[in-house]
Amino acid sequence: MSSAASATKRYLIASVPKGEPSADTFKLEDTNLPAEVPEGQVRVRAVYVSVDPYLRGLIGRIGAGKPIVSGQVAEVVASKAAEYKQGDKVFFYGQWATEQIVDPKSADAKLKKIDPSLPPSAYLGVAGMPGATAYFGLHEVAQFKKGDIVLVSGAAGAVGSLVGQLAKRGGAKLVVGTAGGPEKCKRLVEHFGFDAAIDYKKFDTEEKVTEELKRLSPDGFDVYFDNTGGHVTDALLNVVRKFARLAICGSISVYNKDPREVKVPSPYPKVIYSSTTIRGFLVFDYAAKWDEFEKNVHPLVRDGKLKFDETVVEGFDKIPEAFAGLFHGKNTGKMVVKVA
């Protein structure tokens, strides 16, 4: 087949950045894929590649000289696996490569065909890992229940915007989101249906956010879904209600800093008097329950009942730039790169 002979390339980690990722963090490499697909495997061509904040930590754990891996939607161009045929659209975790060989049996790749009734790129957002992160984080980690007063940080992002909508659908008494800048804040309320939004760039200290949270909910907050860390998290701990539950999902505010340098006001005395639970999680902690997520959330996506934003950057050569842009709020909602 012609595709098997075409020139292919991929990104390697060039160096692990000390601070923010930059153009020098990755380098392109020509790849030589075998002319014949190995028995039981498939060859795929990337269509959409996901860039996500959590990859910042992954870079350090993978290390320089190796390929970075993220979620992507691809098309099967050649198959030696019975369950897949040329033209199938698939989701998997793989290298940032124009084409690659994938083993359907790999637990890391998690290759699967996607539901053609959903938009393909949704598998990188609302219908995929960010969606599952919102769903399990809210329901399993934060133990959300009807009537809760909820705060979501990073609420304009792929995960946060879903958390707010799921909480509203689930009967939250009040859902407040934080985001950077008046446009994102307006979008939270007018588009995603949050009850209120706080611009963390305007309310730029723990004290200011604390006062605003008290104004919005004098009774305090039951649930906090944290995508950012930073002064929003510090402020929330001043207004936790008895038995509050905090789902710690991300810390984008500190991903580019040396963790030993990041000091925060001690949460410990505060969590004692309020009997608060702070629980960190990774979405794959709930891998065994993925079917439950798809069963509950995919129909809402199909029927247009969950809104989601996508920022689509075009071009394989733009992946590093798109990734770096995450740390400057260049995205509204899920950031994906359209390759093909």
Added chain:
Amino acid sequence: MSSAASATKRYLIASVPKGEPSADTFKLEDTNLPAEVPEGQVRVRAVYVSVDPYLRGLIGRIGAGKPIVSGQVAEVVASKAAEYKQGDKVFFYGQWATEQIVDPKSADAKLKKIDPSLPPSAYLGVAGMPGATAYFGLHEVAQFKKGDIVLVSGAAGAVGSLVGQLAKRGGAKLVVGTAGGPEKCKRLVEHFGFDAAIDYKKFDTEEKVTEELKRLSPDGFDVYFDNTGGHVTDALLNVVRKFARLAICGSISVYNKDPREVKVPSPYPKVIYSSTTIRGFLVFDYAAKWDEFEKNVHPLVRDGKLKFDETVVEGFDKIPEAFAGLFHGKNTGKMVVKVA
């Protein structure tokens, strides 16, 4: 009765201290109890008064000019309540007073007769609130299970020494305690049966404790029962295993500091990657399950299967000094004041 006519006195909060409590924190006041006990109530004479670290926070919440309240064991000297008679030994939460009137129906006082087969002062320690704190904190809050690797801070204290013993009895793989000074550390291992002890005064930085924890358990820790906060807690967060559970019971290291001044290394990125749960609690969160605690722990106390230390200070006039001494490690195990 002669006792009804005797001079009685009590302590009031003289001023809320900024830092450590001192001789000036409390002042004595003469009290005039009614000659006749009101209908349905009892008059009691203090026998043992409990002083506890948590009272440091309570002082601020009660405020100057009012009486401080803690657990105590007393003897009924006059009764107008059918269920109590003169000479009964009781436990209740009440003022630091030589004698006082108590309403058996008060939800705050929690008056009850004590089991005569247990030592009376044990109701202020292993058989009472500190015992329940250890029991519920380990089992309910930290979700302890057989095979767990456990760290206890403040392990020579009334709560910590019980946590270690309960964890060992429950099949912990390893139980490590922290305490101040070589004598307390020796006692942890030789008397209370901890597997190892760390002197936090010798290992006086986060880095030193982290290295020692790694040496003692290269696999990390599943459960942490925290009575102190401070650099031990910061270090533990460097060695948490996947799905670790931290029960935050006390923060004696910061009780005398302005909470806004206390900065700690951010725990948030660490709890994400380890899916760690940090849960604060107050023992009264589990008030509805108190019977379970008594049923499981009181027989162990009666049969001498749980060891507990008591530091008994004699004299009603020594209560403030005994309380202040808690913040200088003057106690080994439970600190109580014997009044009568």
